[in-house]
Amino acid sequence: MVVKLALRDGTIREYPVAQRRGASYDRTGCGNQDCDHLECAIIHGKRMVSLQKLIQLASPFSSLLVLGIFVFTFNPLTDPSTRQISIPIILLIILLDVMVVFIFGKYAELNRKNVRELEEFRDQHTVNGIPAKQVTNQ
Numbered sequence: 853m854v855v856k857l858a859l860r861d862g863t864i865r866e867y868p869v870a871q872r873r874g875a876s877y878d879r880t881g882c883g884n885q886d887c888d889h890l891e892c893a894i895i896h897g898k899r900m901v902s903l904q905k906l907i908q909l910a911s912p913f914s915s916l917l918v919l920g921i922f923v924f925t926f927n928p929l930t931d932p933s934t935r936q937i938s939i940p941i942i943l944l945i946i947l948l949d950v951m952v953v954f955i956f957g958k959y960a961e962l963n964r965k966n967v968r969e970l971e972e973f974r975d976q977h978t979v980n981g982i983p984a985k986q987v988t989n990q
């Protein structure tokens with residue numbers, strides 16, 4: 853379920869072609885259960901970037917929704933009995949949101965880098981300027 857590229861400097865780079873779902877994998881870009889097509893790895897990388905960007909974008913909205921429901925339900929602004937516990941919970945929701953945005957931003961960055969490397973290999977047969985060749989999974 854990976855495209856393996858052997859670089860001339862001896863390193864092996866691996867790029868997934870499909871997302872793992874428990875014990876199995878999603879179908880690859882060509883519709884197979886398993887393959888090592890370069891294009892399928894590029895399609896998968898681009899799909900992951902889109903998904904991770906979407907999660908990154910949706911997280912602040914869902915956090916605002918949760919915050920809104922929380923404030924509406926417990927009304928910490930007017931109810932002094934809930935005020936003390938509300939501040940840590942509100943801070944926790946904001947912290948979780950920042951973590952989700954950061955983590956999925958890192959994943960998206962990693963997948964963008966993978967797509968760039970795969971496209972460079974497809975077009976120039978190099979990875980980061982280093983000559984490379986595709987090796988089989990056996």
Ligand SMILES: [Zn+2]
Binds near residue numbers: 881882886887888
């Ligand atoms: Zn394929």
